[in-house]
Amino acid sequence: MDLLEFLQRFSVIYSILTVRYVLIAGLAFLLIWKLLGSRLAHKYIQPERRPNKDNILHEIKYSLMTFFIFGLVGIFMYEANRNGWTRIYREVDDFGWPYFVFSVILTIIIHDTYFYWTHRWMHWKRIFKYVHLVHHRSTNPTPWAAFSFHPLEAMVEAGIVPLVAFTMPIHPGALFLFLLYMTFLNVLGHLGYELFPAGFTRSPWTFWHNTSTHHNMHHRYFNCNYGLYFNLWDRWMKTNHTNYHEAFEKLATARPSEPSFETLGQPARLRKLS
């Protein structure tokens, strides 16, 4: 690959990653924080700690830096594939649709495990401040924090793609769906508002899935709630925050506060008299 081809491919990958980020994180921010923020005030997870403009700029700056690392990994994957080192296949019929669907689900399960253990490793005292502190500068994250990583952490996070593509047959479409799902769930974890219904963390149908409260508590307390998609490793390793269910339930059952005296205007009796 010559320099021109490298730059062309790199800029295409970088643009796709940035557009994906701006669309998903940006829309969540616009819709939940800006348009519905006051109506959803009772669902806001950390009302006592509002991120300021500098916090948000930090999240955006490091996310844009992360895409440089992801872009380089993308180029590496392109070259690896061209040299026949990956198990990426082009024709869905080679393995069929059931395998296509299975490969997306399996990749999500593998990533959940990969994320939990690399995340715990990055919390190891000796390396935390060099690798993971950038992400934890957001003690009350916004959706923009989804990819706010130090370049070293970005390399760790990008590792899931070669891990999967080198070890199991995967179609580019399946990889695309996995990365899309990952971005949605990543933004959900940094949403800052809890939108899931009451009982979600205890229901036999949904207890295994994480919530916005779960990852928000990780940013607040640091030493708990390490999981990404599923609440399984945190249960098995007993790393859920002891108040996780209570904190979630409090938000999920919260009702909008009553309109204040000022917003209602003068009471009817007073109006009649005047």
Ligand SMILES: [Zn+2]
């Ligand atoms: Zn962490």
Ligand SMILES: [Zn+2]
């Ligand atoms: Zn986070």
